[in-house]
Amino acid sequence: MKNYETVFILNPVLSDDxxxxxxxxxxxxxxxxxxxxxxxxxxxxxxxAYPIQNKSTGFYNLIEFATTSSDLVNTLETEFRxxxxxxxxxxxxxxxxxxxxxxxxxxxxxxxxxxxxxTRKEDVAA
Amino acid sequence: MTLMxxxxxxxxxxxxYCRFKKNGIKYIDYKDPDFLLxxxxxxxxxxxxxxxGTSWKFQNKVAxxxxxxxxxAILPYLADSLK
Numbered sequence: 001m002k003n004y005e006t007v008f009i010l011n012p013v014l015s016d017d018x019x020x021x022x023x024x025x026x027x028x029x030x031x032x033x034x035x036x037x038x039x040x041x042x043x044x045x046x047x048x049a050y051p052i053q054n055k056s057t058g059f060y061n062l063i064e065f066a067t068t069s070s071d072l073v074n075t076l077e078t079e080f081r082x083x084x085x086x087x088x089x090x091x092x093x094x095x096x097x098x099x100x101x102x103x104x105x106x107x108x109x110x111x112x113x114x115x116x117x118x119t120r121k122e123d124v125a126a
Numbered sequence: 127m128t129l130m131x132x133x134x135x136x137x138x139x140x141x142x143y144c145r146f147k148k149n150g151i152k153y154i155d156y157k158d159p160d161f162l163l164x165x166x167x168x169x170x171x172x173x174x175x176x177x178x179g180t181s182w183k184f185q186n187k188v189a190x191x192x193x194x195x196x197x198x199a200i201l202p203y204l205a206d207s208l209k
Binding site (some may be wrong): 007009048049050052058060062088090092095097098100101105110 | 153155156157158159197200201203
């Protein structure tokens with residue numbers, strides 16, 4: 001069992017509903033492959049440090065999951081490549097320190113970025 | 127008058143230390159731009175170990191984190207005046 005974390009940026013042209021649907025689509029890919037989805041975070045529309053595809057903002061999303069299948073990351077990334085609304089993605093393996101760090105992050109122990117905590121509260125309410 | 131070397135005030139030279147070892151930080155988050163900003167210069171280049179005092183082990187992790195942050199456009203690849 002390995003834990004992974006993937007961050008991807010969606011096209012800012014999408015409506016909020018479309019962005020939501022796209023995220024759900026990727027979560028479904030994971031659940032279908034019997035991966036355990038630990039955390040889904042929406043950071044919302046964020047300004048990027050440099051333009052990608054001539055766009056200066058993007059919807060940032062984060063999915064944390066655990067799986068035993070070594071092929072799943074490949075299938076997920078193929079899905080990312082197929083979807084034109086995904087501008088950038090990054091999948092990383094989490095080591096033991098990262099898992100501890102992420103667990104603390106989820107609890108909101110690092111409240112440097114207030115935006116993230118508010119979005120998470122909305123998720124809990126919804 | 128002959129030229130003399132100025133004596134070095136050794137008390138003023140603070141020994142460098144690795145902040146990760148000292149503070150017990152084990153994981154460097156690539157999603158946190160404010161923290162990573164401490165390890166890059168105005169142009170967005172990664173600062174060398176001899177300036178930050180970071181140990182070899184954590185310098186590699188810092189570099190990895192900065193590169194990841196650049197890929198997802200959290201940090202710029204090149205900049206003019208970051209700070």
